[in-house]
């Protein structure tokens with residue numbers, strides 16, 4: 001008994017000491033830039049090898065790669081555009097196969113195609129299912145892929161988000177792909193508003209009804225550290241704003257035995273925000289219902305964007321120096 005309880009104590013200690021996230025990384029944006037169409041390399045682009053190399057040197061093990069649904073599939077229900085898929089696929093293969101980094105695929109479409117909501121007569125649920133069936137067919141044998149169903153559904157009934165996202169899950173699983181799927185909610189999938197209802201029925205109530213035959217999904221949430229959580233200003237209200245705003249979603253995840261991935265968070269370059277970011281990242285690593293996070297954002301086309309962590313002249317951005325450097329390498 002004595003030996004056993006000592007052993008249990010050791011096991012318990014070990015498991016809490018290693019209660020860190022599975023995935024830690026960044027968004028590498030650019031494939032989502034411009035309106036559909038646009039000139040490749042001028043209006044939009046996919047991550048560069050040098051950027052992937054830089055983040056590999058920071059020990060990230062996941063990059064989220066945004067792209068536009070309409071570019072990849074110019075005609076609804078039809079084949080993927082081979083040229084465009086080839087561009088995306090080149091960097092996906094480089095990251096996953098050459099560098100061994102997970103790629104989180106992100107149709108950055110706000111639950112819309114050509115501005116029409118999934119579930120409208122122009123964009124039936126089944127079209128979204130077909131889109132994911134096509135994309136998952138391409139990647140079902142690549143174990144380093146994570147399927148992010150959709151970026152930030154908003155301004156629609158939460159019940160419609162559920163039906164749309166279920167169609168996405170069904171499309172992926174119809175290929176027998178088994179990889180992790182990230183499921184967003186309504187209201188830009190904000191963690192702080194997960195249990196609120198100003199946007200319709202709460203995500204907490206509706207999104208619990210998602211069904212995955214492989215039970216390999218996590219909720220996809222976003223949380224910015226600026227005062228209205230919109231990711232548009234460089235100020236942070238307090239050093240604990242991130243963990244404060246994640247508290248209700250975290251409690252909900254624990255109660256319901258679910259997990260989540262924070263696929264967007266961002267903060268300005270100033271001391272209060274650095275403190276808030278360090279606090280947020282410590283919180284995510286300590287609460288194991290959170291399985292991963294990707295910072296918003298890096299990418300070659302940001303210019304002087306307030307949250308950009310794209311290295312300039314090879315040097316780290318201040319957010320990297322003062323917060324991310326310490327945490328991006330913390331993953332299993």
Ligand SMILES: *[C@@H]1O[C@H](CO)[C@@H](O)[C@H](O)[C@H]1NC(C)=O
Pocket residue numbers: 040074081082083084
């Ligand atoms: C396919 O993508 C290429 C490159 O973006 C583009 O030039 C071409 O027009 C697209 N094809 C269709 C049918 O949209």
Ligand SMILES: *[C@@H]1O[C@H](CO)[C@@H](O)[C@H](O)[C@H]1NC(C)=O
Pocket residue numbers: 174175176
């Ligand atoms: C998925 O697996 C089932 C059972 O093995 C098989 O019958 C089916 O053909 C597979 N589907 C695809 C698209 O590979």
